Amino acid sequence: MLLEMKGIAVNYGKINAIRDISIQVPEGKIVTIIGGNGAGKTTTLRAMSGMVPITKGEITFEGKRIDGLPASKVVAHGIAHVPEGRRIFPQMTVEENLRTGAFLRRDKDAVENDLEDVFKRFERLRERRTQRAQTMSGGEQQMLAIGRALMSAPRLLLMDEPSMGLAPVIVEEIAVIVEEINAQGLSVVLVEQNAELALELADYAYVLETGNCAMEGPAHELHDNETVRAAYLGI
Amino acid sequence: MLDLLAQTGLNAVYAASYISLVAVGLVLIFGVMGVINFAHGELFMAGAYVVVAVYADMHMPFFIAVVVGLLFVGCLGLLMERALFRPLRDNPLGGLVASIGFLMILQALATMGFGVRMEFIPPVTQHVVQLGENISIPLARVYVIVAAIVLLSALWYFLKRTRFGWALRASAQDPQAAELQGISIAQTAKIAMFIGAGLAGIAGALTAPLISVNPHMGHSVIVTAFIVIIVGGVGSLEGAIIASIAYAFVHTFVTTFYGGVIADITGLSLMLIVLIVKPTGLFGSADRA
Numbered sequence: 001m002l003l004e005m006k007g008i009a010v011n012y013g014k015i016n017a018i019r020d021i022s023i024q025v026p027e028g029k030i031v032t033i034i035g036g037n038g039a040g041k042t043t044t045l046r047a048m049s050g051m052v053p054i055t056k057g058e059i060t061f062e063g064k065r066i067d068g069l070p071a072s073k074v075v076a077h078g079i080a081h082v083p084e085g086r087r088i089f090p091q092m093t094v095e096e097n098l099r100t101g102a103f104l105r106r107d108k109d110a111v112e113n114d115l116e117d118v119f120k121r122f123e124r125l126r127e128r129r130t131q132r133a134q135t136m137s138g139g140e141q142q143m144l145a146i147g148r149a150l151m152s153a154p155r156l157l158l159m160d161e162p163s164m165g166l167a168p169v170i171v172e173e174i175a176v177i178v179e180e181i182n183a184q185g186l187s188v189v190l191v192e193q194n195a196e197l198a199l200e201l202a203d204y205a206y207v208l209e210t211g212n213c214a215m216e217g218p219a220h221e222l223h224d225n226e227t228v229r230a231a232y233l234g235i
Numbered sequence: 236m237l238d239l240l241a242q243t244g245l246n247a248v249y250a251a252s253y254i255s256l257v258a259v260g261l262v263l264i265f266g267v268m269g270v271i272n273f274a275h276g277e278l279f280m281a282g283a284y285v286v287v288a289v290y291a292d293m294h295m296p297f298f299i300a301v302v303v304g305l306l307f308v309g310c311l312g313l314l315m316e317r318a319l320f321r322p323l324r325d326n327p328l329g330g331l332v333a334s335i336g337f338l339m340i341l342q343a344l345a346t347m348g349f350g351v352r353m354e355f356i357p358p359v360t361q362h363v364v365q366l367g368e369n370i371s372i373p374l375a376r377v378y379v380i381v382a383a384i385v386l387l388s389a390l391w392y393f394l395k396r397t398r399f400g401w402a403l404r405a406s407a408q409d410p411q412a413a414e415l416q417g418i419s420i421a422q423t424a425k426i427a428m429f430i431g432a433g434l435a436g437i438a439g440a441l442t443a444p445l446i447s448v449n450p451h452m453g454h455s456v457i458v459t460a461f462i463v464i465i466v467g468g469v470g471s472l473e474g475a476i477i478a479s480i481a482y483a484f485v486h487t488f489v490t491t492f493y494g495g496v497i498a499d500i501t502g503l504s505l506m507l508i509v510l511i512v513k514p515t516g517l518f519g520s521a522d523r524a
Binding site: 070071072073076081083088090092099100101103148152 | 413418
């Protein structure tokens with residue numbers, strides 16, 4: 001198992017954001033976490049990357065405990081997080097944003113190669129290389145956020161609501177990108193409000209409800225499941 | 236008349252040099268720490284007193300005193316980060332109040348160590364560069380101008396071309412997202428405090444032989460720096476430099492032709508006008524750095 005979360009709880013003050021969540025991410029797969037607002041999807045993802053401290057349970061990545069590490073140390077283990085709302089550095093250029101993603105890397109030649117790969121994958125970023133990130137459209141910013149995460153040469157990519165606020169045609173583009181990245185061997189954890197999209201992309205899915213895991217199973221099974229369809233797919 | 240204008244312009248360039256060193260440091264600290272450092276004028280004062288101690292009292296070379304000023308005040312910045320701003324992270328108002336306390340401590344220490352009287356500092360050089368019949372500039376002022384250009388260019392290169400420079404800007408623009416890239420905020424905070432404070436210190440050290448050094452000299456410096464960063468747009472380094480130059484020219488010319496009090500009033504009025512017309516400052520935006 002690439003990443004394993006066992007019995008995780010996270011509290012914000014006195015509020016339990018998540019109570020008891022266990023998630024397994026196998027090597028090379030796309031795992032999705034779906035659920036309504038406030039179910040704890042984003043918190044679960046933040047716990048994985050060390051953005052919020054956990055109060056219970058343990059997280060292992062490639063067999064090593066990573067819970068308790070600050071976010072700035074988790075990246076070094078090979079986990080890249082594309083945060084909700086993209087969170088690119090608005091006043092920095094596209095290229096500076098991407099290079100900042102490689103902040104911890106010392107292998108200069110490989111960084112240049114990866115930068116070229118990102119530019120190949122997202123030609124629009126190459127065109128806008130010297131432009132300030134904030135001047136780009138939402139879809140371009142999402143691509144930049146993904147590109148920045150790829151620049152850390154991760155083995156696991158955490159994506160929080162990559163489709164949020166984007167036009168349907170751009171959402172399709174992002175979906176294709178996620179599939180491509182995964183096809184090249186990168187494992188992905190996808191948190192999505194858009195359950196339809198998430199269940200189409202993913203191999204395995206977890207459904208969260210008020211901080212607990214309500215259901216889990218292969219994505220295509222959940223996609224056809226009556227309860228899931230009624231609650232999350234709006235059909 | 237033309238000579239007088241040229242001479243005044245030259246004086247303005249000198250004023251712009253040390254004002255921009257102070258203002259850029261203040262902006263850098265605000266950007267990364269999210270705190271307005273009220274003690275910034277006193278860091279300038281501390282730099283000046285390093286020159287009093289090392290150059291005037293211990294008779295070491297002026298150049299050494301300036302370098303010591305940079306390092307010593309830079310370390311005061313590190314001390315502020317560790318003792319005040321780190322425990323008060325996520326509490327900008329608390330950080331501001333703590334920096335006011337630190338300002339008073341520095342003033343008290345300077346008074347205890349050196350007394351309240353103005354310090355006499357022997358001139359570094361009596362040499363005057365003659366640029367025309369009636370245009371001249373003391374060499375000591377040229378030092379300040381050259382130092383400001385060199386230091387600000389170096390800072391520019393650091394911020395725009397090096398990985399730690401990007402890390403610093405990233406942590407100013409979005410600390411959480413910066414941590415996700417592996418950037419340690421604790422580390423960038425230290426770098427920003429050292430550079431920001433060090434720039435104020437070296438500005439104080441360089442100008443010490445040219446101005447009156449006393450424990451309360453920081454006041455006028457911080458007021459000027461505040462005007463400059465508000466006009467330039469809080470958080471914008473480019474804005475701080477351009478506003479420093481603009482302010483220095485306006486202030487120096489008005490002082491020469493109408494007097495110092497009118498010049499101060501003009502400076503403050505300009506700040507008010509900018510705040511009314513463009514509240515984010517000339518180069519400011521809602522984001523930082």
